[in-house]
Amino acid sequence: MTDHACGPLAPCLVMLTPADGTGSAWTVAEADPRQPQILVTDQGLTRGDGLFETALAVPDDAGHLRVRKLEAHLQRLAGSAAALRLPVPGADDWRAAIETALRGFAAHARAAGSLDARGVVRLTATRGPEPAEERPGGASAWVLVSPAPAPDPELRDRGLDALLLNRGLDSRSAERAPWLLTEAKTLSYAINMAALRHAREQGADDVVFVSADGQLLEGPTSTMLLARRDRQGRRELVTPLRRQGILAGTSQAVVFAGAEAAGWRLGYGPLVPADLLGGQDARVEGVWLVSSVRGLMPVRSLRGEGVDIPQLPVDAELTATLEGYLRQDLPAGPHGSASG
Amino acid sequence: MTDHACGPLAPCLVMLTPADGTGSAWTVAEADPRQPQILVTDQGLTRGDGLFETALAVPDDAGHLRVRKLEAHLQRLAGSAAALRLPVPGADDWRAAIETALRGFAAHARAAGSLDARGVVRLTATRGPEPAEERPGGASAWVLVSPAPAPDPELRDRGLDALLLNRGLDSRSAERAPWLLTEAKTLSYAINMAALRHAREQGADDVVFVSADGQLLEGPTSTMLLARRDRQGRRELVTPLRRQGILAGTSQAVVFAGAEAAGWRLGYGPLVPADLLGGQDARVEGVWLVSSVRGLMPVRSLRGEGVDIPQLPVDAELTATLEGYLRQDLPAGPHGSASG
Structure with missing residues (x-):
């Protein structure tokens, strides 16, 4: 001591x-x-x-x-x-x-x-x-x-207003250019911090990055999750494709492990903004940004880069279910950082 | 004291x-x-x-x-x-x-x-x-x-072997996405350092970044300069286009000011790798990476990203002429960081 x-x-x-x-x-x-x-x-x-x-x-x-x-x-x-x-x-x-x-x-x-x-x-x-x-x-x-900072239950109930910002990189950069360090968690976070400042100046709470070729990537300090249910009632949890140059999310991996044990189907993108609207085959039940300290934060709206989704479903019960998977803390197994 | x-x-x-x-x-x-x-x-x-x-x-x-x-x-x-x-x-x-x-x-x-x-x-x-x-x-x-580190006259005489590496960003990113901070000199230099390590692992001395759409950009810690002479014998000094999201070079600006006073024509790209080979209208006299501490370093070869230029002209006298402009330290005027 x-x-x-x-x-x-x-x-x-x-x-x-x-x-x-x-x-x-x-x-x-x-x-x-x-x-x-x-x-x-x-x-x-x-x-x-x-x-x-x-x-x-x-x-x-x-x-x-x-x-x-x-x-x-x-x-x-x-x-x-x-x-x-x-x-x-x-x-x-x-x-x-x-x-x-x-x-x-x-x-x-x-x-x-x-x-x-x-x-x-x-x-x-x-x-x-x-x-x-x-x-x-x-x-x-x-x-x-x-x-640990006190959680903000009001913001969690309401959901985040997220700004879609171009990350500038092509989604194939990571595979082609390891010197871009897209899969390393380095101390060089100035862009992530500038993106968050930019979002707050625009009245938004957080950021979702999109690649130069229009693929959903991640938040500046979080991983993106999407829950959807198909016409047969089967639930699926989806996260953007790792190979697009995003950081392997430790929380995403654990939530995936818990969801799989609970019978969910799992998907790794690619995802584009239109996927957040759902379609004939599947209904979107929620979108979250997840990180170790803040946990799962629902996204209630997403705009920017020509996208305007004013209302995403915010389902407190579903958030609690996924938070439960995070608390379970099952070994991430094949969903962890070595794979995907 | x-x-x-x-x-x-x-x-x-x-x-x-x-x-x-x-x-x-x-x-x-x-x-x-x-x-x-x-x-x-x-x-x-x-x-x-x-x-x-x-x-x-x-x-x-x-x-x-x-x-x-x-x-x-x-x-x-x-x-x-x-x-x-x-x-x-x-x-x-x-x-x-x-x-x-x-x-x-x-x-x-x-x-x-x-x-x-x-x-x-x-x-x-x-x-x-x-x-x-x-x-x-x-x-x-x-x-x-x-x-200040002792200069390496041997490397300056010989010229650098440079590796062309994809910077991942589209050349229009800077204008569209100020949160990418491409024109700010931030402490987040991990990518620049990783690129230099990668080059050394490949047996090269330094790096020239190219944009995702094939435009020459800059070195990880330097600005690129190209000298060429047209068929009428007029000399021109060219540097990549600022708007492509490169850092405004203070040394480039001062060399430009000195060169202009000495009668050179000046050009701001865009430049692509093929421009380093010259052509019918102009002969390339040299390519340099310039920075405040190391000064002007000639580039003798450039390879990578499908480009292979094994021999660029290395002209010690021309390097000394440009170094002279740097030492003159004229006010950068319109060539400085507010313009270009």
Whole structure:
């Protein structure tokens, strides 16, 4: 435990430092997130050259904080590291750091009488200080556990007004151009943040990106889900095609696993905006943006790029059903980041 | 002057801090770049949400370090800040911080007997620590002056082997989609770094990006220049079209200003790879990648994306002529970042 009061009111920080020059072992130490920890020459800062994962820790039945979808996050992190050629701590090192940070967070939460505190668990690794050395000893890595923001039940009930924005990339870019890093969760999120600012300036709540050739992709910090029911009453859950250059959604994968166990059919796009209107063969029951911290948020309207869908179905019961699949946290299996 | 030995062997750091909540005044203070200065929650780090400029400071005839193209850098920085809706220090605050950092750098250079030391001057501003507050008080800003890397005369004589890589974006994306930030110099440079790593893995020295529709764009950290001579012997200097979503090159603008004064014709693309081969009407005399610190680097070969140009003319005398225009540092005028 650190001497600063990390917990439900302040984040808990654990730094991972290479134990030697080989990058095969990392030491774990608590640090104060209110004090500067990063050099101005760190390439995570100077070049956005690093990766991150954001997970949610919730109390289990025994009251212990447990990270949802931890293995899926660690698996995706390893994929991002490979795409970036970035030496990062191994899964065991991350688990040890997360455990230390959560222990501090939980202890302070208990001391503050907050028994249901939920934590946002952010894993970050950068290429470390310039000059660019590819050796593991140069990397910076840390785990930060912060109090989870309170959910916004009003917005969830109402549904998001989403703005459709062109992501500029052709849907085949990812396969052709791995240097575009479309499937890595890098620190270079300026475009995602600019898109969200642009949407808010236009009076919208969130963004759905569309490819240059008109395929639905993802939100700036979320994955898109579509539920529909065919004429025989069979339910289907659909998400855009991974190969179009979108980030593998850890929440989408877990919701898919739960839905499959419950008898849903599953589909991987491609999806175009017109698919959100449904048709003769299938009725759309809902559209969501899903992410680890915010969970499933229904989309109630979508406009932009020549599309204007003023009213999408918002079904609180269906949202709760899908949220239940997320809470089940089944192993993602074939729906996870290695496939699709 | 700080108590750590900044100068020709170590960088000099000056932090800019909002003097009050209005963002209209910033205080300037030296700091130690070998000590952590940045919080792990800084959005420049967590989201690549910030901007930078990299300039070169060289001794003038009187031996005083002077930043080349300072006004062009400050003008482009203001443009990046506007695109990012980022509150940043004003030009006078930046000038004061630069002056302080250069004074420390020069004093230590003199003490070390290094009279011709050149400095890399990097200006950075981020959105500051989360949570995302748009108030100026939240921003982080600093100036770092580092010893300039020694030039590589061998590589300059030989010329770069460049790899043509698809940037994925359509050349009309910039005009249609300002949220793609193609004309802002943001901290989100992971793709640029990945492209350079990819090129080196392929045995190339550098990268030229091409748009999804086949237009030549720019290098990951440089602007492209093409020199050609028509049948009447008139020389022309050409750079790709700004509207295609490339960063306005401060070096390109100054080279253009010098070339114009010397009687060259000037052209702004569009350029396609076949233009590098020349034709009946004009002979290509050279192709360069130009940036503030490295200056003009000739390109001797270009391959990739179905293009294979094994031998481009590398003319040391012409490179020296264009370098002379860069050193002249004429006001960029209509060739600068506000136009083209």
